[in-house]
Amino acid sequence: xxxxxxxxxxxxxxxxxxxxxxxxxxxxxxxxxxxxxxxxxxxxxxxxxxxxxxxxxxxxxxxxxxxxxxxxxxxxxxxxxxxxxxxxxxxxxxxxxxxxxxxxxxxxxxxxxxxxxxxxxxxxxxxxxxxxxxxxxxxxxxxxxxxxxxxxxxxxxxxxxxxxxxxxxxxxxxxxxxxxxxxxxxxxxxxxxxxxxxxxxx
Numbered sequence: 001x002x003x004x005x006x007x008x009x010x011x012x013x014x015x016x017x018x019x020x021x022x023x024x025x026x027x028x029x030x031x032x033x034x035x036x037x038x039x040x041x042x043x044x045x046x047x048x049x050x051x052x053x054x055x056x057x058x059x060x061x062x063x064x065x066x067x068x069x070x071x072x073x074x075x076x077x078x079x080x081x082x083x084x085x086x087x088x089x090x091x092x093x094x095x096x097x098x099x100x101x102x103x104x105x106x107x108x109x110x111x112x113x114x115x116x117x118x119x120x121x122x123x124x125x126x127x128x129x130x131x132x133x134x135x136x137x138x139x140x141x142x143x144x145x146x147x148x149x150x151x152x153x154x155x156x157x158x159x160x161x162x163x164x165x166x167x168x169x170x171x172x173x174x175x176x177x178x179x180x181x182x183x184x185x186x187x188x189x190x191x192x193x194x195x196x197x198x199x200x201x202x
Contacts, residue, residue: 026055064199068098068110069190072183075100094200100187106177110187113170114200143189152181159184165193169200 033048065080083095093116101107141148141161148163148171159181163171171191175184 026052029055064094064096065098067192067196067199068096068112069187069192071100072186072190075102075183077101100183106175106179106183108173108175108178108184108187110191111170111172111174112191112196113172115168116170141185144193146193148188150181150185161185161188163188165197169196171196 029048029051033045033052036042036045036048061082065082068080071077078099078101080096080098083097094112094114096112097109099107099109137153138149138151141150141163143163146163146165148161151160151162152158157177157179159173159175159178161173161181161184165171171188173184173188175181178184
C-alpha cells in the first residue's frame with residue numbers, strides 16, 4: 001500500500017508540474033500514463049512517465065543553455081551545448097559549454113559545471129595559498145565576491161580564467177590565439193551569476 005501511495009504521489013507531482021490548459025506531448029503522455037495506471041497497465045504507465053521525464057529534462061537543458069552569454073562585439077559563436085553524459089552526470093555534474101571565435105583568429109571556450117562531487121576539492125585548492133604558489137603561472141582572481149584564478153604561460157597565447165560560485169558551480173574560460181586574457185575574462189564575467197545560481201537552486 002505504501003508503494004502504491006508513493007506512485008500516486010509521484011504521478012500527482014508530475015501532473016501538477018505541467019498545465020492541463022497547455023496540452024502538448026508532455027501532458028498527452030501524462031494523461032496516457034494516468035489512463036494506463038488506472039487500467040492496471042503498469043508497464044505502459046512507466047514508459048509514458050519515462051517519456052515525460054526525458055522531455056522535461058530536454059526543456060530544462062535548453063533553458064540552462066540560454067545562460068551562456070551571446071558573443072562579444074566582433075566575435076561569433078557556435079550553438080551552446082550540454083556535455084552531460086547521461087548517468088555519468090552523477091560524477092561529472094551538469095556541463096554546459098559554448099565556443100566563441102573571431103574571424104581573424106583566436107577563440108574562447110566557456111564552460112559551466114554544476115553539482116559535480118569534484119568541485120569542493122577545487123574550492124579547497126582556490127583557498128590554499130600553498131597550492132597557488134606551486135603554480136607560478138597562476139594568480140588570484142575575484143569577481144562579485146566569488147573566488148577564482150587566472151592562468152597564463154608567458155610562452156604561449158593560451159589563457160584560462162576560473163571562477164568558483166560557492167562550492168557547487170564552476171565557470172571556466174579557456175582562450176587560445178589571443179594577444180591577452182581580456183576576452184576570456186570578459187566572457188566569464190558576462191555570465192549572469194544570479195540567474196546561474198537560481199537555475200541550479202543556489
